[in-house]
Amino acid sequence: MNSPGLRIHLKMWHSRPRLCNSLRTAEGGCATKEVLRQQLSRVGLRFACPTLLLLAVAAQALGAPTAAVIDAESKRIDVMNKAKDAVLAIFPANGRGGGSGVVISPDGYALTNYHVVRPCGKAMQCGMADGKAYDAVLVGLDPTGDVALIKLFGRDDFPCAEMADSDKVRVGDWVFAAGNPFLLATDFQPTITFGIISGVHRYQFPAGTLLEYADCLQTDASVNPGNSGGPLFDARGRLIGINGRCSFEKRGRVNVGIAYAISINQIKHFMGTLRSGRIVDHATLGARVGRDEDGRVVVRDILDGSDAYRRGLREGDEVVSFGGRSIGAPNEFKNVLGIFPKGWRVPLSYRRDGERRDVLVRLAGVHGREELLKKAGGRKRARPHPVPKPDGKPKKPAPGKDAKPPAKPAKPAAPPIPKIVAEHYKQKRGFSNYYYNELEQRRVWEAWNPRLNLGGSRGDWIISGPLSGGGKYSLHLSNDAASLMLPSTEINWTAGAELGNSLLPEHSGGLLPALFLWRRLAVEGLNRFGDVYYYGTAPLAGHQGLADVLVGSHKGVDCRFYFDPADGRLLALEMFPDEESDPCEVYFSDYRQTDGRLLPGKMVVRFGDEAFATLRIEGFKAEEKGED
Amino acid sequence: MKIEHWKLKIENSRVPTRSVGTRRNTLVPTVLRGNALSATLRVAATDAERRKMRVPTRSVGTRKVYLFILLLFSAPAAAAIVDTIDRVHPKIVKIYGAGGFSGMESYQSGILISPEGHILTAFSYVLDTDYISVMLSDGRELDAKLLGADPRLDVAVLKIEAEGLPCFDLSEAVKLEAGARVLALSNVFGVALGGEPVSVQKGTVAVVTQLDARRGVFETPYRGPVYALDMTTNNPGAAGGALVTCGGELAGMLGKELRNSLNNTWLNYALPIDKIRQSVEDIRSGKFVARRDPEEVKKPLRSLDPTALGIVLVPDVLERTPPYVDRVLPGSPAARAGMKPDDLIILSGDRLIQSCKALAKEMEFVDYEDPIRLTVIRGQELLEFTLRSAGGSKPSKRTYP
Structure with a gap:
């Protein structure tokens, strides 16, 4: 009975006297940590291991948490404690309603739900765990995906959440949600709820065409009205999703163990477009898919004006993979479609008669421009109507603002917009906040144009180089015309009222008007080119990562300019003569410094599925003056 | 030493x-x-x-809570739960059947309990059709047949034609105590479409208690012990789902939605497998089966019919009209035994009766002279009556065609 081991055990037992009465002895004294250490050393190394073993076994058997348990628990508390700092309680300026959000950059960009900010208009107040409320302005809106980007003011060192790869999340992973359910947090301390991932790659039908939750995460962590827009964190406190929707049924608008979060990977795709201050649209392929009797996913019908049709996709073709994911069910197809912005070009693989074809397809928008503005605009109540699912089950998005059904008081006068918000807001049709579009336009421009070192010269450009088949070419780009001189012939193009009317040279899709627009942007600048806006970011064939995209319209054609975000180089341009035609694509590469100018050494021209030409650039001359 | x-x-x-x-x-x-x-x-x-x-003895108790805290946030432990779920997912199926109109979802969940396609599920209106289909986790959709059901427990067994399926062995199911950490896997809200894995929730067994403690409040014929859960499993489509330990051992089947009519609260519970097991074995061995094989038994010369017992059923207007008693003739055997209008007949002997037609058909096999044991649901109670036809006591009046 005098064994040191026993004494240690008795200590453990004492934490549960009811269970160990029968074992109480006179020896049941206090064993402090110090005593424990002494005892262990006395027993010696030989016995330390079995002692620890039995300690652990006995402690667990008797319900006393071990050091490992306490350690794990305190780690969890630390993770949550750190994560909570980036969580927002969002309130409209009039103070009625509210939701949640999460900061994602030290300079104050933050994510929330579209249905949370919709009643806020352009300005909102964001409470943080430090107890302070910060002014914030609306930046970008994604009404279809139910995402909004806002920007906080007042600090340049906001605590922010690190983003994880939400495709690596697995069912059963521990997660926690943070936010402001039922608008409880008068001191802005977020409420934390804990749970597991119940499902991944879930598809939740939209309400009409808005608020579609594609490829979302499902969790049993409690998400309630007011949690909308708040973060879902993984066990390490990294951001994996934005909570925004629950399955409700007959029990009213409270959590029933089924909540959905927009995956952070989807939001990463949209981040550039959200920062553009635009009202962003989701994508459609222009084709509908279904399952055939063999269980394959096949194209049911397809619009002949769609890019997928031009890339050869036809009714009856089997969709093998899309957007980098293999497709085994129609739902998986919808999931992939839901995570890309309008205008992206993504890989599609399909099979016909056993032959597989891999193409890149451009995704069109779900909405027409006016349609989206009409649906997204207005200050109506954000709560969309539940839509019946095909199985007849209504689904409602979690409310952000109306935690309590409001007994409508007399409408208070709109509170004044804070000065800092007014300074960072610019209204323009089609944009949620044009100020941020101009900001991004200037950023891209400043990274590119000065390195062309035109020094204000606005004269003609003369570009020359060798042809692969021998001989030389020469390009002449001016204010209203472009020409291509080849050894055998000369092609002259003049800018008419509609640039799309003449797409020379033939089979190029319009190389001369495309290069004409290239010079025009460089020479005339953002304001004199025509209508220019910053699209956001998009993938580009042959380029790692996403590229910054400026879209310019001039004389009836749209031209997309792709820039490398790392160094500002122009990577490519695409000139679209109209919405249902393939663009002329020009890829610039082999950049080198010539006469103090950073210029491409090579142009690859493509049209449709064909390469048109590869032109090496050896000579580049920008004349000083042009006619004004 | x-x-x-x-x-x-x-x-x-x-x-x-x-x-x-x-x-x-x-x-x-x-x-x-x-x-x-x-x-x-x-x-x-x-x-x-x-x-x-x-x-x-196999039992999982309160101490597991601590184990869980221990496992929290430690990568191998998280992996263990993730792996458990991966292992259990293929043993859960989605069941589609009757319903699909307001408040009556046409889907629920089921648990594979034999490699050749026996499925344990909740006995509900969803199964009240000839067209039950089962979606396996690999995306295969198969027609299922209702093998039988025990209305006393609200459990049913379906059968699909398949082999080599991943399944639970009911004899290996574990018993739980309050405090046990559990996972619930079910087709809740029909969220998982097609071959997508069903939803998983985590929680704790709050108490193991008799359901009849709430008698008169929750509408269920089952009175036995249940696992009351601290997670919201009482949702549309969850019935028939599996309650498993974090090691992936089967412990219970999620019950049908139960609402407390007094205060509009809902009970989250699961039926312990050890309470269901006998029933399932009975069904698999031919008891509580839905239909009699006509080849198997010869019809008697004169069959019993409901009117001889004094029972008038509701008009048979649907393909499967629930066999409610419309009237009980005064002075009849049924009246003397205490049957009442609005009783719902669910069993004849041990045979499952799902429609007026089924009762009529079943009675064709009962000799006019023989007693018949009818089980009915009245309100929330299950009652059994043994009736003998009015003419049964007067053999002299027996006539032959």
Whole structure:
């Protein structure tokens, strides 16, 4: 009975006297940590291991948490404690309603739900765990995906959440949600709820065409009205999703163990477009898919004006993979479609008669421009109507603002917009906040144009180089015309009222008007080119990562300019003569410094599925003056 | 020597306490799945220790809560749960049947209990059709047939034509105590479409209690013990789902939605498998089956019919009209036995009756002279009547066609 081991055990037992009465002895004294250490050393190394073993076994058997348990628990508390700092309680300026959000950059960009900010208009107040409320302005809106980007003011060192790869999340992973359910947090301390991932790659039908939750995460962590827009964190406190929707049924608008979060990977795709201050649209392929009797996913019908049709996709073709994911069910197809912005070009693989074809397809928008503005605009109540699912089950998005059904008081006068918000807001049709579009336009421009070192010269450009088949070419780009001189012939193009009317040279899709627009942007600048806006970011064939995209319209054609975000180089341009035609694509590469100018050494021209030409650039001359 | 001594002490200590040993049994192997502690354990555990760990009773108790806290945020542990879910997912199926209109979802969940396609599920209106289909986790959709159901427990067994399916063995199901950490897997809200894995929720067994404690409040014929859960499992489509331990052992079947009509609260519960097992075996061995094989038994010369018992059923207007008693003729055997209008006949003998037609058909096999045992649902109660036809006592009046 005098064994040191026993004494240690008795200590453990004492934490549960009811269970160990029968074992109480006179020896049941206090064993402090110090005593424990002494005892262990006395027993010696030989016995330390079995002692620890039995300690652990006995402690667990008797319900006393071990050091490992306490350690794990305190780690969890630390993770949550750190994560909570980036969580927002969002309130409209009039103070009625509210939701949640999460900061994602030290300079104050933050994510929330579209249905949370919709009643806020352009300005909102964001409470943080430090107890302070910060002014914030609306930046970008994604009404279809139910995402909004806002920007906080007042600090340049906001605590922010690190983003994880939400495709690596697995069912059963521990997660926690943070936010402001039922608008409880008068001191802005977020409420934390804990749970597991119940499902991944879930598809939740939209309400009409808005608020579609594609490829979302499902969790049993409690998400309630007011949690909308708040973060879902993984066990390490990294951001994996934005909570925004629950399955409700007959029990009213409270959590029933089924909540959905927009995956952070989807939001990463949209981040550039959200920062553009635009009202962003989701994508459609222009084709509908279904399952055939063999269980394959096949194209049911397809619009002949769609890019997928031009890339050869036809009714009856089997969709093998899309957007980098293999497709085994129609739902998986919808999931992939839901995570890309309008205008992206993504890989599609399909099979016909056993032959597989891999193409890149451009995704069109779900909405027409006016349609989206009409649906997204207005200050109506954000709560969309539940839509019946095909199985007849209504689904409602979690409310952000109306935690309590409001007994409508007399409408208070709109509170004044804070000065800092007014300074960072610019209204323009089609944009949620044009100020941020101009900001991004200037950023891209400043990274590119000065390195062309035109020094204000606005004269003609003369570009020359060798042809692969021998001989030389020469390009002449001016204010209203472009020409291509080849050894055998000369092609002259003049800018008419509609640039799309003449797409020379033939089979190029319009190389001369495309290069004409290239010079025009460089020479005339953002304001004199025509209508220019910053699209956001998009993938580009042959380029790692996403590229910054400026879209310019001039004389009836749209031209997309792709820039490398790392160094500002122009990577490519695409000139679209109209919405249902393939663009002329020009890829610039082999950049080198010539006469103090950073210029491409090579142009690859493509049209449709064909390469048109590869032109090496050896000579580049920008004349000083042009006619004004 | 000293070690031997306190080892003995621990063993002895188990006696006065409540099944501590069984807890060690379930705890230790889980710990062994992987964390720092396990290494120590594995090295140090003597053969004698290991033997002690294998205590025959299978039970998971409160201590598992601590284990869970221990496992939280430790990567191998998270992986263990993720792996458990991966293992259990293929054993859960989605069931589609009748319903699809307001408040009546046309789907629920089921548990594969044999490699050849027996499925345990909740006995509900969803099964009240000839067209039940089952979606397996691999995306295959198969027609299912209702093998039988035990209305006393609200459990049913379906059968699909398949082989080599991943399944639970009901005889290996575990018993839980309050505090046990559990996972619920079900087709809740029909969220998982097609071959997508069903939803998983985590929670704790809050209490093991008799459902009849709430008699008169919850509308269910079942009165036995249930696992009341601290997670919201009482949702559309969840019935028939599996309640498993974090090691993936089957412990219960999620019950049908139960609402307290007094205060509009809902009960989250699961039926313990050990309470269902006998019923399932009965169904599989031919009891409570829905239909009689006409080849199997010869019809009697004169069959019993409901009017001879004084029972008038509701007009048979649907393909499957629920066999409600419309009227009971005064002075008839049914009236004397105490049958009442609005009783719903669910069993004739041990045979499942799902429609007026089924009752009529079943009665064709009952001799006019023989007694018939009818089980009915009245309100929330299950009542049994043994009736003998009015003419049964007067054999002289027996006529032959």
